[in-house]
Amino acid sequence: MTTPTPGATPTPTPAPLHWKLVVDAADPHAQADFWAAALHYTAEDNSALVERLLSLGALPVEATVEYRGRSAFRDLIAVRHPEDPYDPETGTGLGRRLLFQRVPEAKTVKNRLHLDVHVGPERRAAEAARLEALGARVVREVNEPAGQWLLMADPEGNEFCLQ
Incomplete structure (x- = not known):
């Protein structure tokens, strides 16, 4: 352990890193439904982002599904703690989250x-x-x-x- 030099400017403590836990899934939307209910979390609504990406031609229609009556990514969806902040433009949570992503292997x-x-x-x-x-x-x-x-x-x- 080093002793700080008297009069030296202390090094600022870095901000904590943002994270999410990613879970591989055969059916990400079914997993999101289970874990949202299990934890009393909220499934993220990314429909505004999906629609924006579709309108820009940056996302093919085949990469989307209808989930709970709105556009969603076909291969991923997250659930978040309902009291945590989220980005209203994308629906993406900024706190405690589980992201389920489709993978081909069981x-x-x-x-x-x-x-x-x-x-x-x-x-x-x-x-x-x-x-x-x-x-x-x-x-x-x-x-x-x-x-x-x-x-x-x-x-x-x-x-x-x-x-």
């Missing part, structure tokens, strides 16, 4: 990264039942010295923990 191995959904032990059973009704499944119940939780899988088999 999921074949365990996730290297997963979400922990915190509900507390008193709500775990009810939330598990709610998530199962949305299309998730319980993979196994974990009971370890570090705690108890449910390992679950979303409709496409992506693991997450319900704690």
Whole structure:
């Protein structure tokens, strides 16, 4: 560790980096529907951006679909925390987001990264039942010295923990 030189101008702390978690999906819109419902998030409305890109000829019609009655990108969609800011011109969230992107290959191995959904032990059973009704499944119940939780899988088999 270096000691700052007396009288030296301190180096400003860089601003935190913006990020999103990107999830590969066979059906990004179905995954967005599941995770928006699971987390009580909002599916992003990028229709103004899609329409603008279509009108400029920068996006082919084949790259779009109708989603919830509006134009959307065919191969990607995000969900965001409803209280976080977003860009009203593009509909893109500027905070906590999950982006689902279509990929041609199926999921074949365990996730290297997963979400922990915190509900507390008193709500775990009810939330598990709610998530199962949305299309998730319980993979196994974990009971370890570090705690108890449910390992679950979303409709496409992506693991997450319900704690």
